[in-house]
Amino acid sequence: MISAIEAAGLSKRFGAWKRPIGARGCVDMRLRRGARQATTAPQRTTGLADLDFRLPAGGICALVGPNGAGKSTLLALAAGLLKPTEGSITTLGTTPAAARERLAYVAQDKPLHPHLTVAATLRLGRELNLRRWDSAVAERIVAEGELDPGAKIRSLSGGQRTRVALALALGKRPELLLLDEPMADLDPLARHQLTGTLMADAAEHGTTVVMSSHVVAELEGSCDHLLLLGAGRVRLAGPLEDLLAAHTLVTGRAEDALTEDTLAPHTVVESRTTGRQLTALIRPDGPVAASWQPTEPTLEELVLAHLRAPDAPPLTLDEAQEAAV
Numbered sequence: 001m002i003s004a005i006e007a008a009g010l011s012k013r014f015g016a017w018k019r020p021i022g023a024r025g026c027v028d029m030r031l032r033r034g035a036r037q038a039t040t041a042p043q044r045t046t047g048l049a050d051l052d053f054r055l056p057a058g059g060i061c062a063l064v065g066p067n068g069a070g071k072s073t074l075l076a077l078a079a080g081l082l083k084p085t086e087g088s089i090t091t092l093g094t095t096p097a098a099a100r101e102r103l104a105y106v107a108q109d110k111p112l113h114p115h116l117t118v119a120a121t122l123r124l125g126r127e128l129n130l131r132r133w134d135s136a137v138a139e140r141i142v143a144e145g146e147l148d149p150g151a152k153i154r155s156l157s158g159g160q161r162t163r164v165a166l167a168l169a170l171g172k173r174p175e176l177l178l179l180d181e182p183m184a185d186l187d188p189l190a191r192h193q194l195t196g197t198l199m200a201d202a203a204e205h206g207t208t209v210v211m212s213s214h215v216v217a218e219l220e221g222s223c224d225h226l227l228l229l230g231a232g233r234v235r236l237a238g239p240l241e242d243l244l245a246a247h248t249l250v251t252g253r254a255e256d257a258l259t260e261d262t263l264a265p266h267t268v269v270e271s272r273t274t275g276r277q278l279t280a281l282i283r284p285d286g287p288v289a290a291s292w293q294p295t296e297p298t299l300e301e302l303v304l305a306h307l308r309a310p311d312a313p314p315l316t317l318d319e320a321q322e323a324a325v
């Protein structure tokens with residue numbers, strides 16, 4: 001089965017040259033001459049470190065993680081706007097550059113031509129994608145936001161620009177849609193309505209959608225794959241149903257837990273004590289002791305527990321690997 005995205009040993013580091021800063025905040029030439037070694041040492045920031053994962057085609061993948069986790073970096077690599085430092089990434093079974101016509105990418109800052117009108121922006125979208133353009137969906141998204149087709153992009157609010165950017169992306173009728181926090185500046189009603197349009201359209205056309213978001217509760221019920229990044233690494237990856245089933249949220253009396261240590265056989269992702277109650281997210285290894293009340297976590301509980309416990313062991317559930325076992 002073809003993968004929407006496949007990463008093998010994928011790393012991305014960003015380089016920057018540190019300049020010595022003098023007392024008044026400007027570059028100090030004496031420091032520059034005296035400490036040549038220090039002035040030219042490259043400062044490397046890790047965007048992604050040794051990522052291995054496979055995202056199957058079809059369905060909606062939620063890409064989550066704390067600020068700086070590497071979500072935007074991964075989306076830009078998948079879109080072919082960045083090149084890996086090491087390892088490889090393929091999209092739709094080929095290089096991101098070769099897949100460019102078949103994918104659409106909406107960056108966090110939604111770059112559009114400010115001097116064009118909404119109608120001219122859509123016309124440009126059509127001209128650039130003559131073979132694939134779906135004017136019906138693009139015009140519907142714009143119309144649902146009651147945007148004036150004659151309005152200049154620069155006169156639109158942030159949320160209205162997002163709507164135009166999504167209209168362009170869906171109008172391209174992509175096989176893979178990469179969205180970087182697409183709903184961040186939409187009001188709750190627009191968010192709800194556009195999410196509905198996006199999901200229905202993706203389901204109808206079999207589009208794979210990868211969507212980064214910090215609003216995890218809103219992804220519940222709409223995504224079927226999860227990729228959780230932390231510090232440039234994969235923390236959780238796999239079909240959402242399987243990841244949820246691999247975890248159990250247990251609650252019990254804190255004293256019982258401490259004295260009996262009944263959670264020891266399991267992998268404890270995170271545990272918290274509130275008053276006399278202890279709640280823990282575990283990956284069970286065998287039956288859970290009867291003193292614990294087990295429930296399946298929600299997506300939000302799963303993600304929050306992993307965000308609170310950045311050192312918890314990672315878990316990747318790959319459909320292909322499981323089928324092979």
Ligand SMILES: Nc1ncnc2c1ncn2[C@@H]1O[C@H](COP(=O)(O)OP(=O)(O)OP(=O)(O)O)[C@@H](O)[C@H]1O
Nearest residue numbers: 014045046047065066067068069070071072073074
């Ligand atoms: N152009 C760049 N130059 C230098 N460092 C960069 C660049 N782009 C990203 N980084 C660094 O790479 C890391 C990952 O950044 P990235 O923007 O991918 O995170 P993110 O998960 O999208 O964060 P956020 O949730 O805040 O949008 C961060 O440490 C960031 O500082």
